[in-house]
Amino acid sequence: MSEAVVHVVDDDESARESLAFLLEAADFEVVSHASALALLDALPLDGAGCVITDMRMPDMTGLELVRELGARGCRVPIIMITGHGDIPLAVEAMRAGVADFIEKPFGESRILDALNRALEAGPPPLAQNGAATAASDEAALVRQRLETLSERERQVLDGVVDGQPNKVIARELGISPRTVEIYRAKLMAKMHADNLAALVRMTLSIRRG
Missing domain, CATH: 3.40.50.2300 (Response regulator)
Known part of the structure; x- marks a missing residue:
């Protein structure tokens, strides 16, 4: 056990x-x-x-x-x-x-x-050195993936990470909620995010950095 x-x-x-x-x-x-x-x-x-x-x-x-x-x-x-x-x-x-x-x-x-x-x-790491290097490498990779997003995909991503529902994102961008879903699926694929939590986690890590 x-x-x-x-x-x-x-x-x-x-x-x-x-x-x-x-x-x-x-x-x-x-x-x-x-x-x-x-x-x-x-x-x-x-x-x-x-x-x-x-x-x-x-x-x-x-x-x-x-x-x-x-x-x-x-x-x-x-x-x-x-x-x-x-x-x-x-x-x-x-x-x-x-x-x-x-x-x-x-x-x-x-x-x-x-x-x-x-x-x-585990809990948020207190150590530096290797952990910091790994985090830096991951951040660089996330930034590279962000560069592949179109302007519209970045706008949808910003809305998702700000916690906005699809219908709110759609209204602000002047598109349909279904179109938001399509953009979200595309940007998740480009970001190599298996799920929404992974997408939010990697994006927040960049913003905090």
């Missing part, structure tokens, strides 16, 4: 139990929480691990939980599970420091890949 403890936070009991079962079958130790407040009551979290939380929950949302964990100095990677309509909030969560966000419905490989990647990365 992995030494990492995965804390699953979801007010939906069936969704919470289903995800816990999937993770346990993949040999992870899982602790389930029925609310964000229940997770906070369990602080400090034992063992190295990760938090997987739903976005929409009563009393405290996933985004509010991310901010509260940060305020309490809990440096643990967080994965956000979100519905399609929550993408702007998910982008905001990434700005707040989440490792990844996953749109519903998601497959087993998507959540396990995200979890393994978050555990491997």
Whole structure:
């Protein structure tokens, strides 16, 4: 069994139990929480691990939980599970420091890949040297890919990373939401982004730099 403890936070009991079962079958130790407040009551979290939380929950949302964990100095990677309509909030969560966000419905490989990647990365690195060099190389690669985007693709990308829904991007650019989707698919291919979270993550890394 992995030494990492995965804390699953979801007010939906069936969704919470289903995800816990999937993770346990993949040999992870899982602790389930029925609310964000229940997770906070369990602080400090034992063992190295990760938090997987739903976005929409009563009393405290996933985004509010991310901010509260940060305020309490809990440096643990967080994965956000979100519905399609929550993408702007998910982008905001990434700005707040989440490792990844996953749109519903998601497959087993998507959540396990995200979890393994978050555990491997761990908390934001404090070290310099090799880590800084790797980050610099990745940033250079992302900038090269950005150069391949057309002006319209850059405009759509800016809207996506600002957390705007397709219909808002479409209205501001004077095109249809369907056309926005086409541009988004094209720019994701050019950026070599397997999913929306990866696209947002690499773009934010450049903006922060």
